[in-house]
Amino acid sequence: MKISKYPGTPLKEADIREKRVLTTFWRPKARYAWSAGVAITRFLEELKNGRLIGRKCSKCGRILVPPRMYCELCFKPTDEWVYVRDAGRVATYSISYLSADAKRLKEPIIVAVIDLDDTPPNVGILHKIGEVSKEDLPAWMRGEKFGVRVKAVWKPPEERVGSINDIKYWKPIEV
Amino acid sequence: MAVEKITEAGRARYWLGDMETDYIYTLGRAGEKFFRGLKEGKIVATRCRKCNLTYLPPRIYCEHCFSELDEWVELLDEGYIEAFTVLTVDADGNKLDPPEVIAFIAFDGVTGGLIHRIGEASPDEVYPGMMVKAVWKPPEERVGSINDIKYWKPAIE
Numbered sequence: 197m198k199i200s201k202y203p204g205t206p207l208k209e210a211d212i213r214e215k216r217v218l219t220t221f222w223r224p225k226a227r228y229a230w231s232a233g234v235a236i237t238r239f240l241e242e243l244k245n246g247r248l249i250g251r252k253c254s255k256c257g258r259i260l261v262p263p264r265m266y267c268e269l270c271f272k273p274t275d276e277w278v279y280v281r282d283a284g285r286v287a288t289y290s291i292s293y294l295s296a297d298a299k300r301l302k303e304p305i306i307v308a309v310i311d312l313d314d315t316p317p318n319v320g321i322l323h324k325i326g327e328v329s330k331e332d333l334p335a336w337m338r339g340e341k342f343g344v345r346v347k348a349v350w351k352p353p354e355e356r357v358g359s360i361n362d363i364k365y366w367k368p369i370e371v
Numbered sequence: 372m373a374v375e376k377i378t379e380a381g382r383a384r385y386w387l388g389d390m391e392t393d394y395i396y397t398l399g400r401a402g403e404k405f406f407r408g409l410k411e412g413k414i415v416a417t418r419c420r421k422c423n424l425t426y427l428p429p430r431i432y433c434e435h436c437f438s439e440l441d442e443w444v445e446l447l448d449e450g451y452i453e454a455f456t457v458l459t460v461d462a463d464g465n466k467l468d469p470p471e472v473i474a475f476i477a478f479d480g481v482t483g484g485l486i487h488r489i490g491e492a493s494p495d496e497v498y499p500g501m502m503v504k505a506v507w508k509p510p511e512e513r514v515g516s517i518n519d520i521k522y523w524k525p526a527i528e
Contacts, residue, residue, distance in 0.1 A: 205400060212395060218406045218515045219395045225463070226390035234375050237384040265374060273374050358384060 235263040238277070244358040246350050248280045250315060259315045280314035282348035282363070286341060287311040287320045306336060310346060310366055326365030345369050401429040404443065410515040412507055416481060418442040427483040446478055448505035449526055453477040453484060457494040472497050476523060490522030502526035 211217050232240060235251060239262050242249040250261035251274035258267070259278050267274050289308035293301050306328060309320035326349060328336060335341060346366040356362040377383045398406055401417065405428050408415035417440040418425045419433035425444060426434075433440055455474035461467050472489040474497070489497055490506060503523035513519040 207397060212397070218398050218403055220398065221393065221395050223393045224390075226392055228388050228390065229385045230388065232384040232386065234377055234383075237377060237382070240384045 233265070235265045239263050240358040240360075242279075243360065243362040244356045246353065246356065246362075248282050248312070248348075250278050250280050252276050252278045257316075258319060260319055261312055261315050261321055278314075280312050282312075282350075283369075284310045284312040284315075284320075284346060284366075286325070286344045286346055287317070288342065289325065289336070291337060304333075308346075308366070323360070323363060324365040325368070327367040332368075341368075399431070401431045405429050406515040406517075408445075409517065409519040410513045412448075412510065412513070412519075414446045414448055414485075414505070415443050416446055416483075418444050425481045427478060427481045427485065446481065448507075448520075450476040450478040450484065450503060450523075452489070452497065452499055452501045452503060454499060455489065455497050470494055474503070474523070476503060485517075487517070487520060488522040489524075491524040496525075 207217060212219055239249055248261060249263060250259040251263035251265065252259045253267035253270055253272070254275045255270040255272060256267060258269070259280060260267070260274060261280055263274070263277070265274055266272070287309045289306055291304045291306055293304050295301055295305070306325035307322065308325050309322055311317055311320045325336075325346065345368065347369050348363045349365055349367050350356070351362050351364055397403075405415055414427070415429060416425050416427040417429040417431070419436065419438065419440055420442060421438060422433055422435045424433065424435065425446075426440070427446065429440075429443070431440060432438070452474045453476070455472055458471045458473055459467055472492070472494050473486065474489050475484050475486055477484040489503065492501075502525070504526040505520045506522055506524050507513070508519050508521055
């Protein structure tokens, strides 16, 4: 049977927005502080110093960046801190017309996973690519930029706070 | 091998976040009429003629015979304290100074009642059965909220 008339009082969003009906509004105080843990705390401290640090697992030999205190392949604690260079290659990337909080962007951002020179493949870190000229963008769009060499562009020391954004972006470099 | 630990909490980094969980809740048919009544300075209730019951806050259906209610009555803004409590902290746990008295206010011949503030009386002057009268905000400040009544004060000096 097809229902032609539903019970209840239909309301449109505009009825609420334009206050044609009374409403009650509540904003819970839902603040949280999420701990970065041992490994990421150190990683963020080092970003503030302008350096990248990883953890090495002596069993599989991998260097993990961002660092983790446990090796997820060997199921054992990682063993030592290792500084790594802020240069690598674009492992994979995506061109986004949406910002991190889903707002539309006129100029796209390039989000990439970067394989660092000092870490094995599949340990890439996620970041943004910058300083891509208008002329270069079509080649990025066509997907011709996998494997391109990139280097971190850091904020000046006084602006660094211990955040992944202390690196502004990674810029492609000529080989 | 000993696993590294952060022993001083202040040394751990963290992310701060705010969960945006706002909500807007409509009042329903009976609630809409009740709060619009408050805006006009009236306390309105629904009546079931069959069961001889008056509901406050108003309901759209009688809880005894399940019939739909469309008879509305206006109540006097005078009732009595059925029960009360003294609050020394607010809903967020902050200290309230002076303490606030919250009461369940009942009305003669009415099923239900209102939970509201008691004013112009200190906690030790309040007692169950005390007659109270609504103190309204001026009409231009009323928005259709339970706070259109500022508080209830002792009806008998």
